[in-house]
Amino acid sequence: MNRANTLLDKLWETHEVHRRxxxxxxxxxxxxxxxxxxxxxxxxxxxxxxxxxxxxxxxAVVDHYxxxxxxxxxPDPDIVRMIETLRTNAATHGLKIFDLDxxxxxxxxxxxxxQGLTLPGLLINCGDSHTSTHGAFGTxxxxxxxxxxxxxxxxxxxxxxKPKAMRxxxxxxxxxxxxxxxxxxxxxxxxxxxxxQGHCVEYAGSTVRNLSMEGRMTLCNLTIExxxxxxxxxxxxxxxxxxxxxxxxxxxxxxxxxIAEWAALHSDENAQFDKDITLSGDDIAPTATWGTSPEQALxxxxxxxxxxxAATIEALDYMGLKPGAPLAGTQIDQAFIGSCTNGRIExxxxxxxxxxxxxxxxxxxxxxxxxxxxTQAEQEGLDTVFKDAGLDWVxxxxxxxxxxxxxxxxxxxxxxxxxxxxxKGRQGRGARTHLMSxxxxxxxxxxxxxxxxxxxxxxxxx
Amino acid sequence: MTRGWTEHSGRALELxxxxxxxxxxxxxxxxxxxxxxxxxxxxxxxLRRDADGALLSTFPLNDHADATIxxxxxxxxxxxxxxxxxxxLADAGFRVIIAPSFGDIFAGNxxxxxxxxxxxxxxxxxxxxxxxxxxxxxLIVSLETLTISCNSVRxxxxxxxxxxxxxxxxxxxxxxxxxxxxxxxRFKEARREERPWAWPDxxx
Ligand code: SF4
Numbered sequence: 001m002n003r004a005n006t007l008l009d010k011l012w013e014t015h016e017v018h019r020r021x022x023x024x025x026x027x028x029x030x031x032x033x034x035x036x037x038x039x040x041x042x043x044x045x046x047x048x049x050x051x052x053x054x055x056x057x058x059x060a061v062v063d064h065y066x067x068x069x070x071x072x073x074x075p076d077p078d079i080v081r082m083i084e085t086l087r088t089n090a091a092t093h094g095l096k097i098f099d100l101d102x103x104x105x106x107x108x109x110x111x112x113x114x115q116g117l118t119l120p121g122l123l124i125n126c127g128d129s130h131t132s133t134h135g136a137f138g139t140x141x142x143x144x145x146x147x148x149x150x151x152x153x154x155x156x157x158x159x160x161x162k163p164k165a166m167r168x169x170x171x172x173x174x175x176x177x178x179x180x181x182x183x184x185x186x187x188x189x190x191x192x193x194x195x196x197q198g199h200c201v202e203y204a205g206s207t208v209r210n211l212s213m214e215g216r217m218t219l220c221n222l223t224i225e226x227x228x229x230x231x232x233x234x235x236x237x238x239x240x241x242x243x244x245x246x247x248x249x250x251x252x253x254x255x256x257x258x259i260a261e262w263a264a265l266h267s268d269e270n271a272q273f274d275k276d277i278t279l280s281g282d283d284i285a286p287t288a289t290w291g292t293s294p295e296q297a298l299x300x301x302x303x304x305x306x307x308x309x310a311a312t313i314e315a316l317d318y319m320g321l322k323p324g325a326p327l328a329g330t331q332i333d334q335a336f337i338g339s340c341t342n343g344r345i346e347x348x349x350x351x352x353x354x355x356x357x358x359x360x361x362x363x364x365x366x367x368x369x370x371x372x373x374x375t376q377a378e379q380e381g382l383d384t385v386f387k388d389a390g391l392d393w394v395x396x397x398x399x400x401x402x403x404x405x406x407x408x409x410x411x412x413x414x415x416x417x418x419x420x421x422x423x424k425g426r427q428g429r430g431a432r433t434h435l436m437s438x439x440x441x442x443x444x445x446x447x448x449x450x451x452x453x454x455x456x457x458x459x460x461x462x
Numbered sequence: 463m464t465r466g467w468t469e470h471s472g473r474a475l476e477l478x479x480x481x482x483x484x485x486x487x488x489x490x491x492x493x494x495x496x497x498x499x500x501x502x503x504x505x506x507x508x509l510r511r512d513a514d515g516a517l518l519s520t521f522p523l524n525d526h527a528d529a530t531i532x533x534x535x536x537x538x539x540x541x542x543x544x545x546x547x548x549x550x551l552a553d554a555g556f557r558v559i560i561a562p563s564f565g566d567i568f569a570g571n572x573x574x575x576x577x578x579x580x581x582x583x584x585x586x587x588x589x590x591x592x593x594x595x596x597x598x599x600x601l602i603v604s605l606e607t608l609t610i611s612c613n614s615v616r617x618x619x620x621x622x623x624x625x626x627x628x629x630x631x632x633x634x635x636x637x638x639x640x641x642x643x644x645x646x647x648r649f650k651e652a653r654r655e656e657r658p659w660a661w662p663d664x665x666x
Binding site for chain 2: 155
């Protein structure tokens, strides 16, 4: 190659089976992750009598409808049916399933990386928009709809037009209490929900290099909220250390070959990006959303907008907020910590650092991103911190991120949430969602209001 | 499998909202329904009905049930990948969505169900809606000329060649792709040979 290539170019090239005259590429899919919501796609292939092309590369996870109180609540028949349907489809096609009682069960985008199914240099698809999460490993990963899920099941390939390349470079040191969630909400607020439309976003710069894999996953996860279908971080030592010895990760000589290839997975020095953005990590403050779109986010010290645009008026009205009032001090009714955005061990540690020895003034739910995260948190005693603070410690699943399992926010109630979408009704009809980092949710629990987490971290280390 | 089309004419309905996400188009709680039961009744469910399920007279769709074209604002279909959002629109009769921009996954899902996501700039959308004002005029949408006309106004829309071909032919990708099976097999074998690490280590 004499041309300077982006990481996207390199990943695209190694997966392109065929390119059609109209510019669409047929790409090889290394891992296909399915969940209860994939029932439409299974129905489509069974209508055609088509088998799953590569059962060994297809993995099923129970997460979207997973009851988080496994024993206590007898879930409604609809939920039982959804989970049963996935079990039947997995059994019919011989797929490995991470079922409810599996010690490795969890949210699909937590389980993939945790199991070593997610590796640098792969292409991963899943019928869920936050598949972008896996891009944190230098993996081409994007969400697809049901027709495409059926196509991948039947052919292990996907037709896709190559997106444009965008780079967001973040340099500088993040302040105390500032995390990947704050970086993401900041750039989305700045560029809007269409800011990365049609682009694959590569995150670069010293701030990103210094993020843990958990932080990088949060960043890539939220790329979709800024309009980008894929996020990427070039793999490095942090990535390799995370992947090594995971259950499905390569071993022995395969590992050595992998590392050699992964080391070249970065954008070349002079690679051209269609859009190039820089942010200063030092300038980012703890952030929360105030409206019904992820772009409606503000630093904690700000006042709510009082412009007269229809979008602002409507959002403030739905959220029950006064134009121009301070964001900090907004009373909340409840809290949620979890989801594929912020349900990993580091997220729980950060929240626990704020809550240790303190009481929550509002009820809240803590749902670890996977059963493994749950076990690890319990070994570290984090569950005791949450329970002592008065929060509910439950099993893993998508839970209150989307409410499909019945974990819902009641109409008109305000929830501080570590999730990814503050859309109207996302957490339940009429629910009011404020997105923020797990540490910010923890601080909101302590005061019962949206509040600056920084004073609560003085003298504490997560 | 959807049927291909090259021209559509029908009534348009304006939904003057930006960032209409797929949770608004169809709330998550309805997504366990099998497709065969029909998704029309769930379209914009919580926007068009009050808490008791009664239709709100203020929501435009509720007195334009015959519309087949939706005109809306930027970033329509943002959010979750749920194809159910397109099922709801298609089952309610919509064939064309006109907006300045779309959520990526939504737009792909739309094309896979024979629904055109027509990208039209804001000024042209204003011109279209102005020409419709107060009249029961039909819009004519052509995949041949990539234009939308209403009375004397005619505006262009953007659509990739790939999507245009699919809509016109009502192509089912699986059939097309199966023609590439030998090529896919060769690719797989070469990849496996060259990159054994890319296969999950199941002998754990
Ligand atoms: S936690 Fe939320 S965003 Fe993540 S996979 Fe589940 S429903 Fe999707």
